[in-house]
Amino acid sequence: MKVCIIGASGKLGRYMVQHCLDRGYEVVGVCRPKSVEKLEAFRDQIRIEPGATNDRDVIRRAVAGCEGVLTVLVPWGVNDYASGTAQAVLDYAEPDARLIFSCGWHISKDGQDIYSRKFLMLLKVAGWIARTLRLVDIDNQVEACRRIFASPLQWTVVRGSELEEGESEGLPVWSEHIGDPILASNRTRRIDFALFMVEALTNDTLIHEAPAIVSCQSESALAHAAQSAS
Numbered sequence: 001m002k003v004c005i006i007g008a009s010g011k012l013g014r015y016m017v018q019h020c021l022d023r024g025y026e027v028v029g030v031c032r033p034k035s036v037e038k039l040e041a042f043r044d045q046i047r048i049e050p051g052a053t054n055d056r057d058v059i060r061r062a063v064a065g066c067e068g069v070l071t072v073l074v075p076w077g078v079n080d081y082a083s084g085t086a087q088a089v090l091d092y093a094e095p096d097a098r099l100i101f102s103c104g105w106h107i108s109k110d111g112q113d114i115y116s117r118k119f120l121m122l123l124k125v126a127g128w129i130a131r132t133l134r135l136v137d138i139d140n141q142v143e144a145c146r147r148i149f150a151s152p153l154q155w156t157v158v159r160g161s162e163l164e165e166g167e168s169e170g171l172p173v174w175s176e177h178i179g180d181p182i183l184a185s186n187r188t189r190r191i192d193f194a195l196f197m198v199e200a201l202t203n204d205t206l207i208h209e210a211p212a213i214v215s216c217q218s219e220s221a222l223a224h225a226a227q228s229a230s
């Protein structure tokens with residue numbers, strides 16, 4: 001399989017590069033020119049397309065001929081970076097490609113998610129501070145996902161919980177809605193977020209889903225598994 005990883009030089013991106021190479025996939029990575037050196041370890045194994053992830057020409061070249069596209073969706077700045085990235089992928093990916101996008105729990109596909117008051121307060125305060133400082137525009141990640149959800153292409157939007165570094169704990173489990181008890185622990189290893197993204201490329205049951213993920217070894221996931229077994 002030929003796979004394009006958009007945002008390949010970041011933490012999530014580099015884990016996805018490794019998971020794809022482990023599976024023998026051919027990899028094209030898009031990253032900012034200043035970050036190409038962060039992919040030095042993979043230099044002989046992947047093709048790199050340097051450029052901003054919302055540069056439509058860069059994306060058009062990078063996704064050509066790819067059966068899968070893994071996009072790290074991040075709303076940097078206040079100039080529609082996330083929606084520009086998503087739109088370029090939707091416009092230029094091969095029509096039958098599997099498109100997997102990353103985001104956080106704050107994204108809701110159907111408005112049925114139930115958030116704690118603490119989560120909503122933190123989101124509001126952090127979002128306001130980030131936008132005031134012109135660093136991040138969370139609303140633009142919401143807009144990017146709105147466009148993805150409206151697309152007839154074969155997309156999956158993976159909603160990551162709070163992330164931590166460390167050894168893999170295995171493929172995360174998922175649920176359709178925030179608030180479901182299985183997700184209560186709200187923690188996933190970043191390496192396993194990447195694993196879920198890469199596994200989604202070949203899991204057709206995830207097409208047009210927005211799985212919210214959590215570590216399979218977290219307390220809430222283990223409690224759910226024990227309950228299901230009894």
Ligand SMILES: NC(=O)c1ccc[n+]([C@@H]2O[C@H](COP(=O)([O-])OP(=O)(O)OC[C@H]3O[C@@H](n4cnc5c(N)ncnc54)[C@H](OP(=O)(O)O)[C@@H]3O)[C@@H](O)[C@H]2O)c1
Nearest residue numbers: 007009010011012032035073074076102103104160161163
């Ligand atoms: N962090 C969390 O706790 C968390 C929780 C849930 C979900 N998520 C989701 O996980 C995904 C990855 O997030 P992450 O926090 O783990 O970060 P990450 O993997 O390090 O990815 C950040 C990406 O943004 C790029 N970037 C950094 N600064 C930039 C700038 N000023 N302009 C343009 N691009 C820039 C990085 O590229 P360079 O290599 O060029 O810097 C990298 O590709 C995102 O979709 C996020 O919504 C994160």
